[in-house]
Amino acid sequence: MTPEEFRVHGKQVVDWIADYLGSIEKHPVRSRVEPGAIRAALPAHPPERGEPFENVLADLGDVLLPGITHWQHPGFFAYFPANSSGPGILGDLLSSGLGVQGMLWATSPACTELETVVVDWLAELLGLPERFRTTGSGGGVIQGSASEASLVALLAALERAGGDRQECAVYVSSQTHSSLERAARIAGVPVRSVRVDQDSLAMDAGHLAELVADDVAAGLVPAMACATTGTTSTTAVDPVRKIGEVCARHGVWLHVDAAYAGVSAVCPELRWINDGVAEYADSYATNPHKWLLTNFDCGVLWIADSAPMVAALSTLPEYLRNSATSSGEVVDYRDWQIPLGRRFKALKLWSVIRWYGAEGLRGHIRTGVRHAAEFATLAEADPGFEVRAHRPFGLVCFRPLWAGRSEVEHNALTLELMERINASGAMYLSHTKVGDSVVLRMAFGSPATESRHVLSAWRRVREEYERMGSAGN
Template sequence: MAGHMTPEEFRRYGKQVVDWIADYQEKVESYPVQSQVRPGEVLASLPAGPPEEGEGFEAVLADLDRVVMPGITHWQHPSFFAYFPANASGPAILGELLSAGLGVQGMLWATSPACTELETRMLDWLAELLGLPARFRSDGDGGGVIQDSASDAVLIALLAALHRRDGGAAAREGITRRHTLYVSSQTHSSLEKAARVTGIGAANVRVVDVDPDTLAMDPAHLDALITEDIAAGAVPVLACATVGTTSTTAVDPVREIGEVCSRHGVWLHVDAAYAGVAAVCPEFRWVNDGLDGHVDSYATNPHKWLLTNFDCTALWVADRAPLVGALSILPEYLRNRASASGEVIDYRDWQISLGRRFRALKLWAVIRWYGAEGLRAHIRSGVRLAAELASRIGADPGFALLEHHPFGLVCFRPRWEGLPDDEADAATLRVMERLNASGDLYLTHTRVGGRVLLRMAIGAPGTGDAHVEAAWRRIREETAREGRPAGQ
């Protein structure tokens, strides 16, 4: 019978695991980017039940290669261009290992003061690196906290907004009146999910018009919808502006939206999950336009494009009181002298769950390893590669380029000569499916104006000029196989 792993055994196997990860990073390009297994294939390779006796860690490592690796889509592959990046750098991985080794449950300041205070400092550091307004720093009424994802961040912002709007009545008595949220067609689907979870209901998510060219939210239409809803007896709660939408990285006019929200007493949440971290570079500080005005909460994801492995979403609020008021419940077993003093932050009151990991360690490791200079270099590399790809696509008469590409995402489609739109879209999707099945690269798609566009998101730490050039060559090859687009 296997007993607890001894420190000596941990050293031995831990070195093997670190070596395995380092080897994986060295040879990640040798794998097909997207997993090639069929549904149920991994499941079939696993025993139906657990072992009666311990098997030792050698067996786990062996099955990691045999069972797990065939079913992995390699997000760190330099030819992974699907979705947005999910950076996992060496310092972040080691920071995660330290967090796991300490095994801290940081629900209260008292359960590990370093877990809380390091997080407070890291969110202030990050606010400084991104040039965020002082109102989001912890030395005022606001402050920052690490969440699992931007979806959690918007749910928490919505709960805080509800609390501020009705003084906590919805939390105590349930939602008895119609409450409304405001999004655009480009807003992330997490807003609708948040409406479902809170009981506001998906039917009360109001969709604001967007500019047909920029896909940015129309503040005048937002104003009209809020006014209409108030007249109908509804309670407008929250609007979400997006800086860098998932579909195309469109940017909403935050300042103008904030002015509308302020007039109507509506909470404004800004979702900058992907693009917000670009502000680490001074030339991208324009993404913060409007944050110094009427913004109540702001979120961005270091785990996308800032070299910090998932999960690590940074959420800031301008006023922490509605947030804590909405989420604080104090049973007797959590009462302690430090919390009662009012001198500490208990981050359990800033999130849905009670328990929380020591995620600040990996952010600390990343910021100290790279420094501001290294973080800026990483962002600039992705932007440069995307701009050069966009130039190639724009110069090719066989392809149509969506012109908005200030970050690391490029959207485009083949121009299929003589095909109706629906057939052309089907042809574009077939090209994408063949490219993904080849294992050479991984793309996703979106729809703009009813047309299918390919999305190529650049930002993995290992991605260089050769990888982008090879991807563009393969795209053109598969497009030619499907049928010659216009101009070819």
């Protein structure tokens, strides 16, 4: 494809994306295809000769689009938002166009140095401590996701702890994201499960202290504890300060997983979520690709002291040796992540921050919080529903009430209600369990969602609930 051909087809692609985003509300939120339908509609063998790019776009619309679940749809409430935005998409396009492989500073200095600036910008916007800035012994790095960040943080913690990994321990709760347990499995480290408060679902720092003390007495090495700010299930918030005090007494690495809620700290009124981070956190992760208008994938990990991380991950074969690395004056981000290679991801986050500015980012977060409050107010006013009181962010957890039903029946009916709502195509929500009870999750945050969509979603929930009641369910 020549530059001129690229210009023609590139404009077609941009127009296609713009038309898609402009008309996304016309599509059912969730794909309705049966398993195998997309594969069956595609050729079994690759073409012998090249085809016009128009054929690719035609198949995109006719074959692939029916199999897309539309995460940017204003009625998508099922999971935490995976926002994309115009500036983020364009930044990603620029990254693809440059084709940088930024594993070393030497392989593209701008790739590394822009990233150091952007992660410092984001740390400032979120009110994170100075020790997470790249101007000191620590710094930030863009990861693919908080799952990768958790593994990197764990490897750094184990490096600092030393000793046999089977004699180390990692501390999580039932509400901690599953990626922490997976990271421990990959690293070969035993996991301890810390109790949570039954009402708030926050980690019990007292029980953590007991587990750590027992392990120390048994000759084991408590290596890392994970505190979560905004759990995936219900956005529960662990007491970072109290957990940090326990970690500090025993030299335990404290990782704070704020994958979803961390970016909300761009708003001063939500910066309470950082309580204890400055004093105690060794590492901190959040995902701009969830709620900060930066298309997937873009997670950021900050670390207070990069030395144990680099010691755990750095290898230097002869073919990667260069004078800049040898000088010790540059950051080689290959030593801050699991893969060797890396894209120029900073471009899309840089584009987003520059386009929206701090004011625009704050406005976006506040809109998601407001929409959640609007929905919760409607549900709370209805005697047929109950709402979990904890909802400081963009997630509302609620459940319908089925009079005279056992818990098992109650849960089955709630799941049936969810499936009926999702089958409508107008909206998509998900569920979780709190104790033995199934509750429904409505996650707000899409930039396309407006108050009218919130009201429409509630009406849909209420209508399906009434239909089930009138049908004798």
